[in-house]
Amino acid sequence: MGLPKGRLFETVSDLFEKGGMGFSFENRKLMAKDATGTLNIFLVKNADLPTYVNYGIAGLGICGEDVIYESGYRFYKLLSFPFGSTKMCLAAKKGYTLEDSRKQVKVATKFPRFTRTYFHAQGIPVEIIKLNGSVELGPITGLAPYIVDLVETGSTLKANNLEIIEELADIQVYMIANPSYYKLHYQEINRLTEWIKKELG
Amino acid sequence: MNRKRTLLQIPQGTESVILEEAYIHRKITGRLGELYESWGYLPAQIPVIDFYDIYRPLLDEASAQKIYRLIDREGDLLMLRSDITMFLAKQTGLSITEEDLPVRVWYGDAILRHQELEDISKNEFFQTGIELIGKRGMPGDLEVLMLLAKTLETAGLKGSFIHIGSRALFESCFAQLSAEKKKKIGSRIINREPWIDLIDKDEDSIPDAAALLFQNLFQFIGDSSAYRDFCRENSENLPQEAAGNMLYIKTVIKELEEFLKGDNLRIDLSEIGTQPYYTGIVFQVYMDGLDSAIASGGRYDELLGSFGFDCPSVGFSLLQRKIEPFIGNPEELKPHKEIIHIDAGSFKEAYLQAEEERRKGKIPLL
Numbered sequence: 001m002g003l004p005k006g007r008l009f010e011t012v013s014d015l016f017e018k019g020g021m022g023f024s025f026e027n028r029k030l031m032a033k034d035a036t037g038t039l040n041i042f043l044v045k046n047a048d049l050p051t052y053v054n055y056g057i058a059g060l061g062i063c064g065e066d067v068i069y070e071s072g073y074r075f076y077k078l079l080s081f082p083f084g085s086t087k088m089c090l091a092a093k094k095g096y097t098l099e100d101s102r103k104q105v106k107v108a109t110k111f112p113r114f115t116r117t118y119f120h121a122q123g124i125p126v127e128i129i130k131l132n133g134s135v136e137l138g139p140i141t142g143l144a145p146y147i148v149d150l151v152e153t154g155s156t157l158k159a160n161n162l163e164i165i166e167e168l169a170d171i172q173v174y175m176i177a178n179p180s181y182y183k184l185h186y187q188e189i190n191r192l193t194e195w196i197k198k199e200l201g
Numbered sequence: 202m203n204r205k206r207t208l209l210q211i212p213q214g215t216e217s218v219i220l221e222e223a224y225i226h227r228k229i230t231g232r233l234g235e236l237y238e239s240w241g242y243l244p245a246q247i248p249v250i251d252f253y254d255i256y257r258p259l260l261d262e263a264s265a266q267k268i269y270r271l272i273d274r275e276g277d278l279l280m281l282r283s284d285i286t287m288f289l290a291k292q293t294g295l296s297i298t299e300e301d302l303p304v305r306v307w308y309g310d311a312i313l314r315h316q317e318l319e320d321i322s323k324n325e326f327f328q329t330g331i332e333l334i335g336k337r338g339m340p341g342d343l344e345v346l347m348l349l350a351k352t353l354e355t356a357g358l359k360g361s362f363i364h365i366g367s368r369a370l371f372e373s374c375f376a377q378l379s380a381e382k383k384k385k386i387g388s389r390i391i392n393r394e395p396w397i398d399l400i401d402k403d404e405d406s407i408p409d410a411a412a413l414l415f416q417n418l419f420q421f422i423g424d425s426s427a428y429r430d431f432c433r434e435n436s437e438n439l440p441q442e443a444a445g446n447m448l449y450i451k452t453v454i455k456e457l458e459e460f461l462k463g464d465n466l467r468i469d470l471s472e473i474g475t476q477p478y479y480t481g482i483v484f485q486v487y488m489d490g491l492d493s494a495i496a497s498g499g500r501y502d503e504l505l506g507s508f509g510f511d512c513p514s515v516g517f518s519l520l521q522r523k524i525e526p527f528i529g530n531p532e533e534l535k536p537h538k539e540i541i542h543i544d545a546g547s548f549k550e551a552y553l554q555a556e557e558e559r560r561k562g563k564i565p566l567l
Contacts, residue, residue, distance in 0.1 A: 056492035076393045183487045186422050
């Protein structure tokens with residue numbers, strides 16, 4: 001199972017610990033086994049997790065729909081978690097609206113695939129500027145008037161004088177499986193899924 | 202990147218195989234060909250290019266986007282061979298008659314379609330397979346499935362599993378829905394996602410209880426014993442045709458288990474066919490260590506009819522390049538004859554010495 005570095009890792013780690021399947025990574029290692037020896041777990045960068053699952057290196061993974069969709073790969077979504085959910089939003093400087101752009105919309109984002117699909121579905125031509133982080137700088141520096149990004153509390157937007165123009169999608173956290181891996185290990189995976197559901201209450 | 206560097210790469214969707222790797226590849230193809238010929242299958246070699254328009258109605262959007270197209274001198278749109286079953290169906294449909302049936306063909310050929318850069322490692326460049334044309338129903342399905350099992354055994358592919366499902370079961374549950382809605386539900390079933398939200402109670406005439414039953418049905422995956430229990434619990438609540446299709450799968454498995462160990466056979470009702478032309482039983486093969494299916498197949502009773510020769514067919518294809526690294530005992534596929542270097546005075550002497558060494562079973566290099 002691949003797990004993403006960051007806040008999601010802490011929450012998942014606590015969940016597994018409470019259920020008796022705790023794990024820890026020694027001395028900056030990136031691989032560990034859980035306490036029961038059932039799972040081989042490794043830590044990966046969030047955006048890379050779908051890649052590891054797609055190639056079957058990790059049969060399972062836990063990550064947000066944002067990176068799943070952005071990867072373009074096909075997975076089984078086995079269960080959704082009640083934590084870690086956010087919203088994908090279109091944001092801009094306060095007082096700005098979509099009507100302020102006459103021709104095509106220029107958007108800075110970490111999620112070009114999602115952004116392209118969304119605007120094309122609306123029939124709006126879009127120029128996408130791919131960024132890897134601190135997307136809020138886009139409108140502040142004049143790189144792009146709009147951004148598409150994940151928003152939790154909205155405090156980062158507010159602090160940079162930006163606001164949400166539109167909520168585009170709810171983004172949940174899922175446990176995903178490589179389809180081939182699932183078909184070969186469906187019994188063990190179903191047992192693990194049921195165990196997690198029980199731990200989540 | 203300058204133009205020369207660009208041209209030194211290979212276009213996406215094809216590969217180069219040379220020397221020892223190519224030798225092993227041809228040996229495996231030859232070995233599988235011998236197996237198929239021992240079952241009465243004769244080889245077929247089909248064109249690499251054909252007219253695009255005749256295949257377009259048979260392609261889904263995703264497949265159509267991957268096809269390499271070109272224009273010929275008369276301005277007609279052509280396509281490169283992206284799927285052997287379709288190309289073979291057209292060629293056999295044009296060249297066989299009722300009197301020839303059943304016809305058994307095998308093939309080992311490259312397929313040429315665009316793949317994303319990241320997908321090059323999927324190794325979907327060469328298919329080996331068989332098509333049984335003109336043998337209807339269970340006898341045909343059983344022959345092809347047994348031959349598939351023999352193929353896996355011949356290739357020494359330990360840890361492979363055949364997952365059997367049914368397109369006919371899917372069609373019998375959703376017969377009254379529009380093609381568009383069936384396609385959406387089918388996509389969700391293949392991805393093991395819930396699909397009940399797609400059902401419009403008024404428009405689609407599927408009551409809630411039936412929808413729940415179908416949702417449960419297409420989630421089933423298990424061995425023959427679990428499937429028998431599942432049938433006992435569920436088939437009497439299904440429409441008659443759907444119950445009949447479930448019984449058909451049960452009977453197929455029972456027949457196969459007379460000869461195969463059941464532990465590499467599974468019934469997986471989320472398998473409803475990877476191609477839009479399937480009409481009956483469908484199956485895919487999965488193997489530990491590989492990220493996607495290594496073989497797929499099924500019954501397609503209407504495909505040849507698209508090309509003017511109405512005839513039932515069933516077959517499978519194996520992604521040979523994908524499984525070559527896993528072939529049991531690769532050492533026995535390598536050249537075993539002793540290679541020796543000839544070091545003689547004149548060319549004549551060297552040549553005669555080389556001929557002598559060849560008679561002794563060695564491989565002399567001049």
